[in-house]
Every structure is written in structure tokens, then in C-alpha cells.
Amino acid sequence: MVSSVANARTRLLAGSRGKLLNATLFLIIAIAVIILATKVATLGPAYFVQILVYGLANGSIFALIALGYTMVYGIVELINFAHGDVFTLGGFISLWLLPTFGVTEGGSVSGAGLILPLLAILVISMVACAVVNVTIERVAYRPLRHAPRLTPLITAVGMSFVLEGVMYLWRGPFNLHYPNVLPTAGIELGGANGPAIGFKDLAVIAIAIVLMVALSLFVERTKLGKAMRATAQDRDAAQLMGIDINRTIAATFFIGALLAGAGGMIFGLYYNTITFDQGFTAGLVAFTAAVFGGIGNIQGAALGGLVIGMIQSLSDGYFDTAWTQVLIFAILVLVLVFRPTGILGMRVPEK
């Protein structure tokens, strides 16, 4: 009761400042778009299309990670800091499995013969990540479900460091080369040396879309999905309705990590390099995406991922790569400060 009063007060406060802020934000966005448009005009449309496709591919990976953040936050209101590292783990496990399945750069398996082994590796890495994430939940978060808020947040940071530590011990601090096995062919947009849309880009986008559609079907259509939505809405009421809360929460961590694991492998295949601590930055960017779309909101996370991916690739392509991350984290801070409910703003996080 009291919290809703506090909530109303915050909303009122936000309302009085709202108009001015919206105007300023609109102005900033408008200026950015105009500068961008002039740059786009000078560099030609083919380049622009290529940047957009990069952005989509980029964004698909962020979206896959962001979904895990948003689902877990929606159900237990915890920022799972370890999630970004579960994503990295997917890359590491799949990198380790590649030679086992005979997939090497310039190896005997190629073309259509790649599909089966890659799919098998994808599934194994996804499940392995999911098992790790569920274990983390069981060991580090579940015992603290009724503890003060700060406690599970600190263990989450700790788990993130544990995962990074394990991967650091395993493969060291270097950038690891991830075999470039996907066909390099693509659609040329402007002559032989001009911009092109690679097969890789399309494959990444396609896999991400398949996974996201599967997820939303799962959440909308199945009984477990319904249980998840119910638990996210009101844990006590869900429990009274006979839903096994622990199982539902574990399932949420499982599914979130499936997507992150897939993202990890796709990231490796796409960028051909992985590092033990990439999950920290990628996780933070993906969290930005989740917040951007309204945390707890699955469609929002997917959309947020695409938007952030697009912003990143536009900034890389037309401005300065050194400032891209500063820009994205600035967006994170600004969105959290001015629109903590995200751009879709469907689920209002309660105080």
C-alpha cells in the first residue's frame, strides 16, 4: 500500500519535469539524426545498407542475451550479473567442441555437411550453459531469495567473477581465434570490392529469429510458459494456484541461458574471436537493451537488442568506434534515469 503511494509521488515528480525533458531528448535525437543523415548521404546508400545489416546481426546477438536478463528480472527481480558470462561460456564450450565434431577452418567438413555438426554443437553448448545457469540459481540465488536486496545482487557479481575466473584459468587472458567456418559468400551491393551482405549476417539473423519465435511461442502457448508469466506477476498468488515456484524459476534461468549460450556460439562464428571477459561488456550492453525495451518485457528486450545493435553499428560505421561504448552506456544511464520503464514501458517496475 505504502509503496504505491511512494510510486505515485515519483510519477508526479516525473510528470512535472517530463515535458521539458522530452523536448530536450527529442532535440538531441533530432540533431543526431540530421548529422547521421548528412553522413549517410555522402557515403552512399550501399554502405548504409551494409551498416544496417551489420546492425541487425549485432542486434540479434544482443537481443538473445537481453532476453535472459529480462526474463530473470521479470520473475525474481534480480539482475543476473553472471548472465553475460554464461553467454561467453557458450562461446568457450562451442569452441572446445568444434574440433571434436570435425569442424575446423578449411577442414574436410564444409558446405551443407556443416549444418548437422554445427547444430549439434549449438544444442550441446546451449544445454551446457543452461545447466550452469540453473546451478548458479540453485547455489547462489535461491538460498538468498528472502534475504535483503543487496545480498543476492552481490552474489550475482560474485558468480560473474567465478565464471570469468574459470574461463580465465581454462584458456587464459588472450583473444582466442574462433574458426571461420561459415561460407564467406554474400550478396554484393556495389561492385566486386564494394559493400556486401554476407551469408554470415543472414545466418546470424535467421538463427536469432528462429530462437526468439520459439521462445515467444513457448511463453505464450505452453503450460510452463503460463506458469512463468503468473509467477512474474504475483509469486504468492501463483503459488496458491498450485504452481511450483522453484521449478518455474529454475526453468526461467534454464531458458534464458539457452538463448545466451546460443548467442555465445553465434558471436564466435560471426566475429571469429572470443575473450574470457567479453561477457562483461556484452552483458552490460544487452542489459541496456533489456532496459531500453522495458525490463520484464520479452518483446521489448528483442526490440531493444535490435535498436542497440543498430545504434552500435551506425556509430561504428559513421562516427568513431572508440566512442561507441561510451554512447551506449550513456544511453543506458539516460534511459534508466528518464524512462526507467523503457520505451515500450508496459511493465512498470514497482518500488
Next chain:
Amino acid sequence: MMIFRTMRKVWATDPRVDPNPLVYTILTVGAILYPVWAQISTGGQGDFLISVLADAGVYILLAIGLNVVVGFAGLLDLGYAAFFAIGAYTYAFLASDHMVVTPLGEAIHLPFWIVLFIGLFVAAAFGLLLGAPTLRLRGDYLAIVTLGFGEIVPRVFKNLSVWTSGVNGISALDKPVLPLWLQGPWSGDSLEVVQNFKIISPMAFYVIMVLLLGICVVLVNNLRKSRVGRAWMAVREDEVAAAAMGVNTVRIKLLAFAIGAAFSGFAGSFYGAKLSLVSPENFGFTVSITILVMIVLGGMGNIPGVIIGSLLIYWVTFLFLPALPPLANEWATKIGLGGLVPPNGDWPGIGEEMHRLQFLIFGIILVLTMLLRPQGLIPSRVRQQELTRGVTEDQTIEDVNAETTA
């Protein structure tokens, strides 16, 4: 059995068994005896050991500051190193020749003691700037905002290379100067009073550090017992209830945030002066986490605990882990596992593996402390009560009654 249980309960809550006075005494005596021990045990070559503890002092200062934010007010700040960076760069800008190579074109050399406080205020101002809009948000959003801020600041320092020399950082910062200093046999000179004494020797840094720490501990302790301190704890435990009791929660949280940032900026300036070098690489997320691990392990909200935690973690990170590789190699050879020593394919050699342990150790400390002893090694007594008997959001008054009568 019942009697024992009751006795234990009384023992656990008895204010007379508070370990803090004992810890303070040990720390004070230790701080005085340490340089003597360092010089005697190394036969007069103890400057390195003293310098190490002076560096550890910077981390203690940081931990005391973060403790105000996390331990007292219960706000998780994951970008604490950003304010540290701001303090250090403030010192670098205002007390070195560096400004000559920037568009400004003229060197600024303000005295150390003044810049120390400028660093403090600049960092506090940034704390206010970041805190004012974000502290309305719920706790975990604040953690993310500070994390984002902590990532932005070093990157900005790195990218603005016209002003900051980018990755190379700024070197040859001014050494602090004391207007008066008593020289004596302890520094290998004859006994005399010197003017404008340039602080270069580790011993001088050590003395200043210990004095600063002493002042800070007294200040923070007073703050904790004051009206503000009690308000922080009220906000930490239940923000809505605190607001209902008339605490201006946003203002009180902002105050904690700014004071924490001020400590960090202060420590940053001192760090810049001591090291005479700042570089954007020194202020990453690992630094923020190191400080968090220090206070979590030592005991959030309890200053002696935080100091012990800082010393422990500092020792592990900067002395124990770097010393481990040769030790591990030696042991492995002794017990017949000599094959583990050299690198072999994916195996980088046991020494290198030891070197890589830091992340894992930090993670395990954070998780295990939170799971097994959330109050830390030397707990704050109030905090311990809250953690073991506190009422959480999901509990009703019936639950609490049932628990206390059982």
C-alpha cells in the same frame, strides 16, 4: 539446552563483547610498530614494505568511503573506481607539467594539500550529478547506472587524448610538499627542522597516510552515530518506513553517495601523488570490485571490519598472488608433479595458472561471504541483527512472532 541457547543469544547481543575496540587497538599499535618491524626484519631495507602499506592505505581509504555508500546507506555502487579516476586525473591536471601539451598550453602547479581537497570536491560534484537523477530509482537500477558510469569515465579519459594523453596516461606528477618537517635519524639524516620538505620517501607517505586514515575513521564514526548516520541505516533497512518517519530519503541517499564519491576523489588525488602517474587502465571495473570485496569480506557497515578486510584483500591481490607462481612451481617439483611446471599445449604451466586465480578467488569470496556469513568477518552489530533477525519483505508479522516464540 534451553539455557545454553539463551546464554548464546545474550552473548551474541551483549554490547560488552563488541570486538571493535580491540580491533582499533590492534590496528593502532600495528600501524606504529609496522615500520619498525619492516626496517629491522630487512636490516634497514624496509622501504619497499612501508611503501606497500602506504599503497594499501589508499585502498583502505576507498573502502571506508564505499562503506558509507554500501554499508551505511545500502546503495550498491559498482562504478566506484570512476570517482577514484576523477580524483586522480584532477590531481594530474592541476599538479604537473602536463597542461603544457594540452590546448591550454600552460602548466598548473597547485600545492598537493589544496588539490587533495579540490579532488575531493570535484568527485563529490560528479557524485551529486550522477546521484541526483538516479537515486530515485530502485536499488538494483542504481547498481547498473553506477556500473555504466564506471565504464564511461575511464573510456572518456582514454578517448579525450588531447587533454589526457589517452592510454599513455599522465606522468611526472608533482610530489607533495610539507611546509615544515622534522628530519631525524629515522630517515638517515641529522635531527633538524626543514622547510618545504618534498615528500619522496615511503616513510613520509606512510606517516601521512596513517594520519589521514585516523582522521577519516574518526570522522566517519561520528557520522555513523549522528542523525545522518541513523537516517542512512533507516533508509537501508526500510525506505518507506524511513520516509514515513520524516527522513528525506532522496536527500539522505544523495548525501551518502556524495560523501562516498568525495572519499574516492580524495584517495584518487593521493594515489596520483604517490604513484606520480595516472593512466585510464588503472580505474577499471576490477578496481571497483576489489573494493567491494574488501568491505563485503570485512563486514559491511563496520569500519574496523572494513579496514581488516581491505588489508587482507590487498595482501592477497598485490602480494600473495604475485608471489604464488614461483612457490607453486617449487612445490609441484617437490611432490613429483614437475611435469606441471612448463607450459604444455593449452596448459600454461602451474605458475601462470596461479597468477590467473584472482578472478576466481574474488568471485568465491563474494559468493561464500554472502551465503555463509553475510555480516562479514568483523560484523557491525546492528547489521548482524538485521541480517539474522530482520524482517524481510515477504514476511508477515505472524511469521516473525512464530519465529521468536519457537
